Amino acid sequence: MMSTILAYTTPAKGHLYPLTSILLELQARGHDIRVRTLASEVQTMRGLGFGAEAIDARVAAIELQDWKHRSPQKALAASVSTFVARAEFDAADLQTAIAQEQPAAVLVDINSWGGLAAAEKWGGPWAAFCPYPIPLPSPDAPPYGPGLAPGHGFSGRARDAVLRPLVESTMNRSMLPAVNRVRGALGLADVDQLSEQFLRPPLLLYLTAEPFEYHREQWPESLVMVGPCAWEPPAPEPSWLADMTDPLVVVTTSSEFQDDGRLAQTAMDALADQPLSVVATVPAGDRSAFRTPANARVETYTPHGPLFARAEVVVTHGGMGATQKALSHGVPVVAVPFGRDQREVARRVQVADAGVRLPSGKLKGPRLLGAVREAMTKRPGAARVAKGYRDTGGPVAAADAVESRLIGVSSGL
Template identity: 25%
Template sequence: MKLVVTCQPAVGHFHAVAPLARAAVDAGHEVVVATGRGMGHWVTRAGFAVREVGPAWLADGPRAGAFDDPRRRLRLMSLATGSMVAGLVDLLRELRPDVVLHESLEWAAPLAADAAGVPYAALGQLPRLPRPVLAEVMAEPWNAARRRLGLPADPGLERLYPYLYLDAYLPSWQPLTANPLSWFDGPAEPDVAHLIQPPLYQVGDEVPAWLAALPDRPVVYVTMGTAFNQVGPLFATVAEALRDQDVSVVMTVGSGVDPAPLAALGPNIHAARYIPQEAVLSRCAAVVQHAGYLTTVGALRHGLPMVAIPVAVDQPYHAHRLAAAGAAVRLDHRALDPARVRAAVRAVLDEPLYRANAGRLRREMLAMPPTGHGVTLLERLAATGRPVFDGADDLAAVR
């Protein structure tokens, strides 16, 4: 199988699709990653062939202000990915893959694949929003792009995920479906969504020696991911909150923040630009983070309670679901102060119910089919070129 994998030109978005791409390579398939300019070195260092198309609008990290209005977020993403469409169409016609796999926030690929006549699948790391909600903000640019490609109109976005949707989001966190009949166990259309476990991807950087030498006391991991790590004095506020607590604080601050002044705030504060996440999570007792998808599922894989400080995009939803599940305390990044942070961290460390609830979510996640199941479904789509319905071997099974 020849597979083209696409993602938004942002490090976290590539890290979300990389585990499935790696599983496809390990199964003997040919994989090429297509993404925006400026991402090539991240892809090649992970061992994949890469083709850069379109803009570098996210490669150096977005600015939180660009996502300050909920309605603008989806529209901004849709307009930005629209600039990748032409390059992807040319690339697909050149490579002639059997299947295209795109992350669910990368919408150039389904347009380009439809135009090139290639079946395509989505990897979902978000709640499956009802199509009418997506259509409200996406229908105009979506159909404008379809007209430019000579494709028929699709006002209901039926061509967004028509073949296969690999759902790597916790089932208990999904919103209600847009079909009211299904709320009461009424008839529903065949679904192309299939569960797979959320991905776990690590860059193979060195682990600092001091991490293994931390004293025997709880470790609190603090991160704001790869894109939203320059939100005001957040790291300094957390360090101020925890420097007199009987915990070791490990901060990863990314490339845009100097770790040295943070480490100087207290003997129990340790800061670095990057440490492989798994190396920290396997040692820690709680996580303070932005409620980004990869950090959230990474922490839940270890059953860790969290303090969630969302900034933008999908983070507020993840933070809401973590708090509603009793696995986290949610804080407003615009109203942080050391006292609030200290109280929240003490709560998730001292109240066993937070860890118990995180453990419940961990068990739910580990019960989902493994990543290799996604490769099997992609192989089925490549072999038939037809929708892969849940619970059916092929289209004929639902006729």
């Protein structure tokens, strides 16, 4: 039975693209897909056969400013300010979309705080999707945010017992009042802990899998891990790729500006005299701002799939999308986190033995060259992560969960 499913995203390609693979699977099962997303991607979504419209332009105009702050606390506060400012508009925007589309189910980006509240207020079947490490506390995982390794034994448990209330209270002080203001504006009850916001959806699609994600004895009943669900717009393989005959290193920077261009420049400089080819993608950068050695090229956008299929190593900014996409190909990663969730992502790369973690504060040419060489020895770990992703089920598992848990279609769960 065909149902109308409405998806609502923040203005971030790194959130839209993983969701798209799930929407395509639902479409293949006969469902009518409607999307509200960033204006630049509306035509792409329509080309896939979705009914797509742009989110409120006032939402898209409020950009992340966390990159301006070196202090993690100030960067967190800046991110909170962005999500709260957007919520004034994205809550009403989703309410309007629901009234227009009359969907059987709604899928909401977990970073759309207003959208989460609007979906809960609506009261129909809805889910959130989370494409980055989720900040749900657990005795089996370290406190979220600083990028700590999991604790083991008495000393590890003692460390976490001391730090967890400190870290969680800091996040609650920074974020909880803002979350409850958003909820209160729609007449919803306050939540007592930040983590409760992520437990409100009847279904939470978590776009990762073990062994990249830390093992936990118990996850919330509402949470379903489905793997990365990678997708990118269809595009031909770049003609110049065939001319790159040396082993390939790919460097990625954020699709949302965070002033991480020095990662691309440092990598190209460090690898300039190596028997390697280098491709740096800078979707939020300016190609003309880089010095490009003879063995390298800089692209604003080029599909990652063909590059990662050939890569020996991928150097990332620690973004979850590019990191998981590389690991899905079994390619080891050098993760250089600059902020946001990236410290958590980089630590997971290290703990899974699927690559190397290099803090951005230590980003120097010799260190990066050494990290690339070390990462080349990590293919077995990357292969284990890739298998974990495959075994989780990907878009098929996500669509099964949406059908069985939200719209009452039996799909084998």
